[in-house]
Amino acid sequence: MFFFPVPDPALPHQKIRGRLMTLAAFFVACLAAALTLAPAVRYHSFEVELRWMHWVGMVVWLASFMLIYRRVVRVLPDSDPYLLPAAALLSGWGLMTIWRLSSDYGARQTVWLVVCTAVIVVGLRFPRLLDFLQRYKYLWLTTGLLLTLLTFAVGVYPGGVGPDLWLNLGGFFLQPSEPLKLLLIIYLAAYLAQVIPLSFNFMQLALPTLALAGISLALLVGQRDLGTASIFMLVYAGVLYTSLGRKIIPVFSLLVLIGAAAAGYMLFDVVRLRVESWLNPWPDPTGRSYQVIQSLISIAAGGVVGSGPGLGSPGLVPVAQSDFIYTAIAEESGLLGSTGLAALIGLFSLRGLVVAVRASSHYQRYLAAGLSILIGVQSLLIIGGNVRLLPLTGVTLPFVSYGGSSLVVSFSALLLLLLISDRGGEDPVPLARPQPYWLLGGLLLVGLGAAIFMSSWWASWRSLDLTARYDNARRSINDRYVQRGSLLDRNGVVLNGTAGEAGGYSRFTAYPPLSPVLGYTHPVYGQAALEVTFDPYLRGTAGYPMQEIWWQQLIASQPPPGQDVRLTLSLSLQQVVDQAFAGHTGAAVLMNAETGEVLAMASHPNFDANKLDEIWDQVTHDPSAPLVNRAVLGYYPTTGGCLSPFETANAITPGAGETVPDGSLIHRLGFDLNLTGFTGPSPVATPTPLPGKVTSAPVYAPLVSPLQMAQAAASFSAGGLRPEPRLALSINVERKGWVTLPAASDPVAVFSPRQVNDITAILAVPETTLWEKTCRADDQTTWYIGGTLATWRGSPFVVVLLLEEDNPELAASAGRSILQAALNP
Amino acid sequence: MSEIIVLVLRVMVALALYGFLGWAFYTIWQDLKTQSEVVQGHTYPALIIRREGDAEGKSRRYVQPEITIGRDPSCDLPIPNTTISAHHARLAYHHRQWWVEDQQSTNGTFLNQERVLTPTVIVSGDELRCGQVTLTVTFDASASS
Numbered sequence: 025m026f027f028f029p030v031p032d033p034a035l036p037h038q039k040i041r042g043r044l045m046t047l048a049a050f051f052v053a054c055l056a057a058a059l060t061l062a063p064a065v066r067y068h069s070f071e072v073e074l075r076w077m078h079w080v081g082m083v084v085w086l087a088s089f090m091l092i093y094r095r096v097v098r099v100l101p102d103s104d105p106y107l108l109p110a111a112a113l114l115s116g117w118g119l120m121t122i123w124r125l126s127s128d129y130g131a132r133q134t135v136w137l138v139v140c141t142a143v144i145v146v147g148l149r150f151p152r153l154l155d156f157l158q159r160y161k162y163l164w165l166t167t168g169l170l171l172t173l174l175t176f177a178v179g180v181y182p183g184g185v186g187p188d189l190w191l192n193l194g195g196f197f198l199q200p201s202e203p204l205k206l207l208l209i210i211y212l213a214a215y216l217a218q219v220i221p222l223s224f225n226f227m228q229l230a231l232p233t234l235a236l237a238g239i240s241l242a243l244l245v246g247q248r249d250l251g252t253a254s255i256f257m258l259v260y261a262g263v264l265y266t267s268l269g270r271k272i273i274p275v276f277s278l279l280v281l282i283g284a285a286a287a288g289y290m291l292f293d294v295v296r297l298r299v300e301s302w303l304n305p306w307p308d309p310t311g312r313s314y315q316v317i318q319s320l321i322s323i324a325a326g327g328v329v330g331s332g333p334g335l336g337s338p339g340l341v342p343v344a345q346s347d348f349i350y351t352a353i354a355e356e357s358g359l360l361g362s363t364g365l366a367a368l369i370g371l372f373s374l375r376g377l378v379v380a381v382r383a384s385s386h387y388q389r390y391l392a393a394g395l396s397i398l399i400g401v402q403s404l405l406i407i408g409g410n411v412r413l414l415p416l417t418g419v420t421l422p423f424v425s426y427g428g429s430s431l432v433v434s435f436s437a438l439l440l441l442l443l444i445s446d447r448g449g450e451d452p453v454p455l456a457r458p459q460p461y462w463l464l465g466g467l468l469l470v471g472l473g474a475a476i477f478m479s480s481w482w483a484s485w486r487s488l489d490l491t492a493r494y495d496n497a498r499r500s501i502n503d504r505y506v507q508r509g510s511l512l513d514r515n516g517v518v519l520n521g522t523a524g525e526a527g528g529y530s531r532f533t534a535y536p537p538l539s540p541v542l543g544y545t546h547p548v549y550g551q552a553a554l555e556v557t558f559d560p561y562l563r564g565t566a567g568y569p570m571q572e573i574w575w576q577q578l579i580a581s582q583p584p585p586g587q588d589v590r591l592t593l594s595l596s597l598q599q600v601v602d603q604a605f606a607g608h609t610g611a612a613v614l615m616n617a618e619t620g621e622v623l624a625m626a627s628h629p630n631f632d633a634n635k636l637d638e639i640w641d642q643v644t645h646d647p648s649a650p651l652v653n654r655a656v657l658g659y660y661p662t663t664g665g666c667l668s669p670f671e672t673a674n675a676i677t678p679g680a681g682e683t684v685p686d687g688s689l690i691h692r693l694g695f696d697l698n699l700t701g702f703t704g705p706s707p708v709a710t711p712t713p714l715p716g717k718v719t720s721a722p723v724y725a726p727l728v729s730p731l732q733m734a735q736a737a738a739s740f741s742a743g744g745l746r747p748e749p750r751l752a753l754s755i756n757v758e759r760k761g762w763v764t765l766p767a768a769s770d771p772v773a774v775f776s777p778r779q780v781n782d783i784t785a786i787l788a789v790p791e792t793t794l795w796e797k798t799c800r801a802d803d804q805t806t807w808y809i810g811g812t813l814a815t816w817r818g819s820p821f822v823v824v825l826l827l828e829e830d831n832p833e834l835a836a837s838a839g840r841s842i843l844q845a846a847l848n849p
Numbered sequence: 850m851s852e853i854i855v856l857v858l859r860v861m862v863a864l865a866l867y868g869f870l871g872w873a874f875y876t877i878w879q880d881l882k883t884q885s886e887v888v889q890g891h892t893y894p895a896l897i898i899r900r901e902g903d904a905e906g907k908s909r910r911y912v913q914p915e916i917t918i919g920r921d922p923s924c925d926l927p928i929p930n931t932t933i934s935a936h937h938a939r940l941a942y943h944h945r946q947w948w949v950e951d952q953q954s955t956n957g958t959f960l961n962q963e964r965v966l967t968p969t970v971i972v973s974g975d976e977l978r979c980g981q982v983t984l985t986v987t988f989d990a991s992a993s994s
Contacts, residue, residue: 040876044869051865058858064851106873113869332859357862364866371873579852 027086028093037105038097044109045093049086052116055333056082059124062334065580066505067526075334078123081134085116088141096442099148104379104445110372111423111438115431117365118424121352124334125345129426136428140435147439154443158387161214165236168207171200172243179247189249201244201252202429206436208240209259209394216267217387230264248294251417255402257281262397262464266380267390269457295415302415309495315342317495319410322348322355323362323482324490325498330358331581337498345426347418350410359476359483365424366407366472373400376441377465381458384450392444393461395437398422400468404475411478499563500547502582504529509562509586511542511554513595514623514753520544520555520633522586531555535595536632537602540653541625544633549640553653554591554751562586567757588756592621600845601626604838610827611654611730612838614846617738617811617820620747620767623846625731627654659727660826666799666807667725669783670736679778692774693736694746695726725801733809734824736774740784740795741811741820744775784813794843798836806831808839812847821846893942894973894988898926901983910989914942918979919952932956932980938965940986946970947988949977956980 027049030042056078063072089112096108119137123130147153157164171191179188182197190197212233219229237260244253261277264270288295297312305313305320318341325336338344338352345352354362376396383389399422406421408414420430422437455461482490491498505527511520520542523532531545543553551559560566564583565573576584601612601624614624631643631650643650652658674689690696728736731749739746748769754762775783787795796810806829811822823846825839896916899908909926916925921935928937934954941948950968951958958965959978971977973988 036876036880040872044873047865047869047872051862051869054858054861054865058855058862061851061855061858065855068852070851106877109869110873113866329859332855333862335855357859360863361866364863364870367870371870579856 027090031097031101035101038101041093041097041105041109044106045089045112048109048113048116049089051113052082052085052120055117055120058333059120062332065332065335066582068580069526072527075124077127078120078130081119081123081130081137082116084134084137085112085119088137089116092141092144095145095148099151100442100446102446102448103442104375106371106375107379107438107441107445110368110375111434114365114368114372114423115434117353118349118421118426120333121349121356121424122345122426124356125339125352129345132428133426133431136431139428140431143432143435144439147436147443154388154391154440157210157440158214158217161211164207165211168200168204169240169243171198172204172240172247175200175247187248189247196428199427199429201247201249202427202433204240205252205255205259205398206395206433208237208256209263209398210391211236212260212263213267213387213390213394216263216390217385220267220386226268226270229268233260233264248292250288250292250295251405251419254281254284254417255398255405255419257284258401259394259398262401263390263394266393266397266460266464267386269460298415298417302409302412305412309493315348316412316416317493318342319348319351320412320482320486321490321493321496321498322351323411323479324487325496326355326358326362327483327487328359329578330354330356330361332356332579335581337501340497346420346430347406347416347425348410349421349425350407353424354410354479354483359480362479362483363476366403366476369400369403369407369422370469370472373397373403373468374465376400377461379441379445381455381461382447382452383444384447385453388444389453389455392441393464395441397464399434399437404468404471407475408471408478411475411482413475413478494550497547503531503545503547503563506564506582507585508545509558509564509588509756511558511562512588512590513593513598514590514621515594516590517595519591519593519595531633533633535598536634537626537628537630538593538598539633540627540630540651541593541655542633544636546633546636549636552651558589558752561589561755567755567763584758587758590753590756590762592616592623592751592753593625594623596849597842597846598624598626600624601842602628604842605825605827605834608827608829608831608834609648610825610829611658612823612825612842613655613730613734614821614823614842615734615738615747615749617741617822618745618747620735620738620749620771621753622731622734622749622751623821624842625653625655625751627652627658654826655730657729658826659729660805660807661725661801662728662807663725664799664801666801668799669740669787669797669809672786673740673775673779673783676779676782678776682776682778684776684779685773690726692746692772693739694732694772695728695736730824730826733807733826734822737809737811737824738820738822739774740780740787741813741822742771743777743814744773744780745771746774747771781814788813789840793847794840796836796839796843798832798839800830800832803830804828806835808832808835810839810843812843816847818847893947896940896947897987897989899985899987900928901985911940916940917952918984926984928979928982930980930982933982934980937979938977940971941968947986954979 028042028045030038033039059078060075063074064070096103119133122133174191175189180190180192181188182190189201190199215233241253241256244256261273265273289299301313301316305316309317322338322341333356336355338355341348341351353365373396376392380389380392380396383392402419402422405414405417406419409416420427422434507529508522510518513519518534519538520533522529524530533539541553543551543555545551545555564586567587568584572584576582597614601614605628609628612626613622615622629648629650631639670689670693678684685692735746735749748767750767752765754764757763784795787797789796793813793816794810795813798808800806806827808825812820821843823839823842825835827835893914896911897908917936918924918926918938919936920929920933936952937954938952938958939950948968949960949965949971951965960969960971961976971986975986977984977986
């Protein structure tokens, strides 16, 4: 291939290296191309600004690895053929992901990639580099410790407020704990290679390293850099185990680790917080567990195939570019991609251990083992933290995460491993105990496998309930890009609709007084009322064939366009109803008595859903509760004889051949059910005793909502049958047209025709075709109930009006005017 | 349209990723196979040792990589002869050769009439004398283990 030429294809490892590099370049180029086109997919149009900036990163990446590849082929032709391509693919993937998350961080990471390339190219010019590192081992360790010590005095946090783990080097930030890891491994390898042949006993061997590792650890713990501290302990134990081969070391270090974790839990708030939000993150999703839960939601949103590069919302997870880059990749490339990522890391670490086994000196062997363990353990810790396999530790994913110090350390590890792997014809030094190598390699694979298992658990099994969580902002983001269906009145007039263009869709309410009834869909305040009830249709997740929804989700990570819902409300009648008691607190329902269709539903005072941003605080604290739809959710007393028409009708002897329906009156009227359908204890009101009179027996008077009252009153206008109320007529389904929604259930018989006839005769308004009843339940509640008589030839109507004041006159006049308007449109 | 292009690109990304991993693991597996075959090729020829004066059929065949010769019955080739030390000599296969090594015997070990002082390579048909016992060593490469 042109980019990565193979000088001698007959040599298998040269061919492997060249071909893998070509595949890696193909991978990164396709990823970059998909990222460029992502905005076109989001907006469903090419008339948008495509992303081009990350191609800078792509070109720099390609040039860097072409250079490194050519140098490696020339200087280290026999080096391991898998390490360089794996590192190239990982860093290219990471770089593209960082560019996708933030072009600012992407540009910085690109600069760091150039620095890393320089490190490798310069390092390859010094064939004695390994010996040089070995000779001055104490110098390196001291430098690392001093730099870390310096952060106590002049440490800063580049992102603002956070742990002071960085040193400011004229605009570039260095995290000394990163190189300290590398320097400790170099020191350990050099020291152990020097003293093991002298056959000291175990304690004599380990004590000096223990002291130094202890000092490093103390520094890190002092800086609360506990993620790096745990990596330190694990790498230290790993190097000791591989070099000495004593089984006691892993057992002992496991005990130390458990002890340290317990001590950290007692001593440090940050450890306790991390452990608690690991064991049970769910109780505190907005506080301590915010990161973890957002990470899990992000992985769940990616599912198996992912949302596609540039098509997900991984930026919703805090610090996605460094600590949570695994999550970002899992969201946009799915389980398929995250499994590949873990496999790449496994490949790199295992090849590193192979290099260690084949190394030509003990020093190089311990060094290679330490570096491989470092890369493997660090990856496992952060991936495990992202998928809630382990407590979260704020460390980076080697080669992938944003972070200059981390990238330089990863590339230095790559350089050293490449140098060690090219033995120049020397035989491997004899290996007394091979067991630690394959045991550690196997453990690492098991760990990565467990992380992938957890990842697939969130991405498949728990995907639906995680993405349906209220703190998943992806739905409101989709609402900006996919047109939401409209709520129409019965004549097709838009009541709630979507304005704007793709990428900036916003919801509006055409007739604001209906806001408590229709509800709202708002990116911050969520959804309410009918916007929730019909959300699947309005959002396009119902009403389409399954495969169409699935296909749209696959190609664009969006639902299909939303569908319109036609309601039973009539805007003209609604305006009449709102006018009728404007300025007063209360609720009204105008209903077709036969079908239960609600033609108007009013609740006063109300709010303007278009202005939620400005009025939210005010309306949520307003004692008059304007957000509540009083017609449905307001339960009002029916004392003062307000139920007397029903009781009287019930007492009338049915006509010949007629039977009174079964069940108690309250049950038939539907007053014993609250909104959720539970049958609760009915409230019993005691009338206030009047002076000089005997207290009457308690009267059965449940709390009733205006909608319930309208249903019950409808039985007087519909021959004794109580209809089920309905608010939606039909849905405009793609390619099928308007599909009528069926009625929820059949009407319930409440009274016999004779009973209805006699009671409406008592309540009839002279010289009209109406009946009515006005009643004050108490000094804050006035009911108006009215409807058409059986003599009315048109559609029968019923009106219920409730005022939260003592005003029978207004109630009667307003109620009657509503009825007149309904009869004479 | 853009959706389909991006979908194709995503499929290509997945193919490149798994092509990379598949090719890497395939070549590692191939390498494992080659390595094991190389190791298998490192098998040594079996030794056929015949004592002088013995009948043709009484020679012994050894398939292990190390054969000890001596008067002691625990030796692989025990020879009850007073001119032979308890642990007299050792034949061992390493560095792709059979070697003979004297175990500081009293009467010495001789290879083709020359005293063996350092480990010495032997070839098929060599004559080995321990004390007064003469042995003929031949390789049996055809039926190697």
